[in-house]
Amino acid sequence: MPELPEVETIRRTLAPHVLGQTIKKVRVNWPGAFVLPPKLTPARALREREIVALGRRGKYLLLELDDGATVVVHFRMTGALVYYPRARAGDAHTHVVVNLTNGQLHYTDQRKFGRLQYVPAGELATLACLTKLGPEPTGEDFCLEYFARKLDGKKTAIKAALLDQTIVCGLGNIYADEALFRAGILPFRPAGTLRLSEVFLLYDAVRLTLTQGIAAGGTTFRDYRDGDGHSGSFQNQLRVYGRGAQPCLTCGLPLHKVRVGGRASVYCPGCQH
Numbered sequence: 672m673p674e675l676p677e678v679e680t681i682r683r684t685l686a687p688h689v690l691g692q693t694i695k696k697v698r699v700n701w702p703g704a705f706v707l708p709p710k711l712t713p714a715r716a717l718r719e720r721e722i723v724a725l726g727r728r729g730k731y732l733l734l735e736l737d738d739g740a741t742v743v744v745h746f747r748m749t750g751a752l753v754y755y756p757r758a759r760a761g762d763a764h765t766h767v768v769v770n771l772t773n774g775q776l777h778y779t780d781q782r783k784f785g786r787l788q789y790v791p792a793g794e795l796a797t798l799a800c801l802t803k804l805g806p807e808p809t810g811e812d813f814c815l816e817y818f819a820r821k822l823d824g825k826k827t828a829i830k831a832a833l834l835d836q837t838i839v840c841g842l843g844n845i846y847a848d849e850a851l852f853r854a855g856i857l858p859f860r861p862a863g864t865l866r867l868s869e870v871f872l873l874y875d876a877v878r879l880t881l882t883q884g885i886a887a888g889g890t891t892f893r894d895y896r897d898g899d900g901h902s903g904s905f906q907n908q909l910r911v912y913g914r915g916a917q918p919c920l921t922c923g924l925p926l927h928k929v930r931v932g933g934r935a936s937v938y939c940p941g942c943q944h
């Protein structure tokens with residue numbers, strides 16, 4: 672499931688291919704993948720529009736068009752957006768094909784939870800899924816004081832607080848587990864029980880883990896591919912995620928796997944407190 676480092680990698684790898692290109696044709700193989708206002712068709716909305724910018728907020732990719740409209744990509748579980756320099760046939764999971772002046776963009780999604788959402792000019796600022804997002808974890812708005820204030824008195828598990836996109840956006844299961852391990856904090860501890868020194872360790876761990884994830888081109892655990900169709904490599908640096916029952920790389924104790932707030936969580940009973 673693409674988290675912030677994966678979506679940021681998709682953004683960076685797609686940008687050189689699609690910026691300045693004009694959309695020539697749109698083929699939607701599965702209508703559920705493309706969400707747009709009634710009375711509008713994907714072809715009418717997108718044809719002859721130029722892609723002028725590629726942005727990102729949290730786990731959302733934003734394709735900005737020259738008429739002020741935006742296509743918001745929700746990757747969810749298995750969504751992927753890949754650029755091909757030459758036209759090619761898709762497969763059963765290719766739901767949208769966008770022909771550009773040069774090359775094609777393929778939106779594929781095996782589990783079909785993802786969406787391309789067309790947002791007309793002027794409506795992005797009021798889009799509910801974006802307005803409720805907390806600050807970007809690697810940006811300046813996400814400061815230690817803010818993080819400490821958000822966790823203060825909170826009874827929910829710290830892992831659940833990290834996944835809460837209204838507190839800080841972009842973290843999913845992989846990077847939340849890795850950040851908690853790095854900070855030495857148990858995932859199921861109530862967020863309000865963290866001492867300020869622990870909040871500081873976690874704040875640092877969140878930013879460092881995401882930055883390293885981006886530098887590694889994201890994590891390919893199962894399906895994730897970047898905009899060139901390549902895998903990431905952060906899976907080679909994972910300390911806990913996906914390693915339940917395996918020995919901790921730091922202390923050798925077997926890692927535990929529990930459910931926290933409905934999500935599988937892996938932690939080290941020796942290194943995390």
Ligand SMILES: [Zn+2]
Nearest residue numbers: 919922939942
């Ligand atoms: Zn350990």
